[in-house]
Amino acid sequence: MARSGLELQAVADTTPLLGRSLPELQDWVVTQGQPSYRAKQLHQWLYERSVHNLAEVSVFPKDWRQSLQSVPVGRSxxxxxxxxxxxxxxxxxxxxxxxxxxxxxxxxxxxxxxxxxxxxxxxxxxxxxxxxxxxxxxxxxxxxxxxxxxxxxxxxxxxxxxxxxxxxxxxxxxxxxxxxxxxxxxxxxxxxxxxxxxxxxxxxxxxxxxxxxxxxxxxxxxxxxxxxxxxxxxxxxxxxxxxxxxxxxxxxxxxxxxxxxxxxxxxxxxxxxxxxxxxxxxxxxxxxxxxxxxxxxxxxxxxxxxxxxxxxxxxxxxxxxxxxxxxxxxxxxxxxxxxxxxxxxxxxxxxxxxxxxxxxx
Structure with a gap:
């Protein structure tokens, strides 16, 4: 049986973001109801700024950042x-x-x-x-x-x-x-x-x-x-x-x-x-x-x-x-x-x- 959009989003949220390519990040951002350009920002914060928690991504809207605190980045x-x-x-x-x-x-x-x-x-x-x-x-x-x-x-x-x-x-x-x-x-x-x-x-x-x-x-x-x-x-x-x-x-x-x-x-x-x-x-x-x-x-x-x-x-x-x-x-x-x-x-x-x-x- 096909999963709903909310179910797919929940599955995506359990998988760490680190290791995903830009196209994969674009797909993930879209499932979050955000414009695709946010993927480039996320890519930069993951691989250039070495972010540990998405709440640190200051370029994201505040409300969205707060909702992403439980999404695993994948850092030790x-x-x-x-x-x-x-x-x-x-x-x-x-x-x-x-x-x-x-x-x-x-x-x-x-x-x-x-x-x-x-x-x-x-x-x-x-x-x-x-x-x-x-x-x-x-x-x-x-x-x-x-x-x-x-x-x-x-x-x-x-x-x-x-x-x-x-x-x-x-x-x-x-x-x-x-x-x-x-x-x-x-x-x-x-x-x-x-x-x-x-x-x-x-x-x-x-x-x-x-x-x-x-x-x-x-x-x-x-x-x-x-x-x-x-x-x-x-x-x-x-x-x-x-x-x-x-x-x-x-x-x-x-x-x-x-x-x-x-x-x-x-x-x-x-x-x-x-x-x-x-x-x-x-x-x-x-x-x-x-x-x-x-x-x-x-x-x-x-x-x-x-x-x-x-x-x-x-x-x-x-x-x-x-x-x-x-x-x-x-x-x-x-x-x-x-x-x-x-x-x-x-x-x-x-x-x-x-x-x-x-x-x-």
Missing amino acids: RIAERSQSPSGTVKYLLQLDDGEIIEAVGIPSGDRLTVCVSSQVGCAMACDFCATGKGGFRRHLAPHEIIDQVLTVQEDWQQRVSNIVFMGMGEPLLNLDSVLSAIRCLNQDIGIGQRGITVSTVGIPGHIRRLAETGRVGDRPLQFTLAVSLHASSQAVRDQIIPSSRHYPITDLLQECRDYVQITGRRVTFEYILLAGLNDHPAQAEQLAKLLRGFQSHVNLIPYNPIDEVEYQRPSKARVDAFAEALRQQRIAVTVRWSKGLGADAACGQLRANRRPTSLTV
């Missing part, structure tokens, strides 16, 4: 803020249902990068990861991803230039929401796709699905895909990434090759160096053999220790030797030293060290 609140000596800031954000996620603001010269989460927790259970130790809670909705970027931008009073989906969660297990959020971040907030990186540990069939999707909204796929490889052999990868037992490294790399062929985009491989486990120069040579003839780039990441496991960061000499072994094999490589966040350096660790139940919803 900062439950905790932790800053490192280097200037990097980690945020604990509390969502409407009381769940806690992390986002990180990372300054670099005149650039500001935000590391965003795509899930509450993570189901991949990587052995070196603090987030994986906490298990999976739920997927994030598009507005909850977008909010992380706006929160950092608002707190820093600086425009965000880059976004990395390297926070809590496995982005390709929440692909629809991730792509929806990227569309908004790109088309509504104005962050270029080439400044966005999506990281994945590798889920069978999902990299190919991403390649075949081929678009973000009405624009070609241009963001960077980063694959968390972390090993040059199946045995070592199985040890640190339990899910890889169902996804052989040869199959993962073939899917990456298909991605390059379909999209024409280079794949970045993330490789966390764990002292004594995957940091030997011979393993670098083995990695080079896997990637030979591949349009790729390797990011070496010296490990940030966490309390739950005994893995350690290799010495700088060991890191340099690994990188040099790759260069000798003509593999493009960059070493990414973490700026760190003291005792809460690892992703998920700040959240794990807090009790969400002690926070007020």
